[in-house]
Amino acid sequence: MLRPEYPIRTERLTLRPFADGDYDDLHLMTGDPDVVRYLYWEVHTPEETRSALARRKGQTALTDEGQWLVLAMEAAPAGEPRVVGQVVLRWASVVHRQGELGFTLSPAFQGHGYAREAAEAMLGLGFESLGLHRIYAACDTRNAPSWGLLTRLGMRREAHFVEDEIFKGEYGDQYIYAMLDREWKERQSSSR
Template sequence: MLRPDYPIKTGRLLLRPFEERDLADLHALTSDPEVVRYLYWEVHDEAGTRDALSRQMAQGELTGEGQRLVLAVQLRATGQVIGQVVLKWVSVAHHQGELGFVFNRAFHGKGYAREAAEVGLRLGFEELGLHRVTAACDVLNEPSWRLMERLGMRREAHFVEDEIFKGQWGEQLIYAILAREWRSRNASRPASSATTG
């Protein structure tokens, strides 16, 4: 079971459950065709974003297998929500999880996604007790798989034309990191890079 103490603070960010006031910021993300290009859903109109927000507001804890923890990523300096991080509890028996992230295009390339994704991994390994966390992306989504590599995840598979994705054959890359690899990697990092309570 995972019920984090919110907000979770990093150097530049706050991570917390979504709230009603996040509608406009979330819509800026969900209505951008470039942001959703490699995701399983299409561009949202405002009603679609409102429905998504309603679901996400109820995903602030993990109490069972198959559930998703969905956290808004908020800039500490301005209060703007610039993205989201998702941690799925894939298997209780095998201690498996899956990491996901989506960010507003205006904030790409600034290290925010890495800062937030590291929180997702910490929650999975330190608080949920996972053994292994995976992440997947389209082979064409280079910024996403580059981030996975910066997080210390290793590429384990390249699925060729494994599904029809948005009307054409798609290809997926699968990345993973084990708890012991994550601990070893973080033991050698400076304390200033760690998240704070």
């Protein structure tokens, strides 16, 4: 079980549960075709964003297999705090101690290291607080910024699934990246 103490602070981010006041920033993300291009949802209408926000507000802990922990990435790049993205961890298997990592960032804030900071914090929660053995991430092979980030995080590419599912009307390919708890520990000890 994982019930983080909020907020979680990184060098430049505050990771916290979503709140009612996050609607505008969330809709900038969920309503942007460039953001959702490689995600399983389509561009959100305002109503769909309101529904998504209500769901996210309840995804603040992992108490059972299959649940998602969904946190807002809040930054203040111009002095004014705002949600620049989201980072997620799914408790994929209790028995096998597996988790799944994901992240989404508004285009205006991509390329500044925010997703890396948030993903590293989520890996720490998964390995150190939840006691996971393996955390994986899946991404579309065309999404070079995402798989580039997974590589920089120290995750290894384990698989390339070719046309494994119909994605937005056509067969798509995806990469699977993963890291083990011992690799996380080695990476943490070498960075000190």
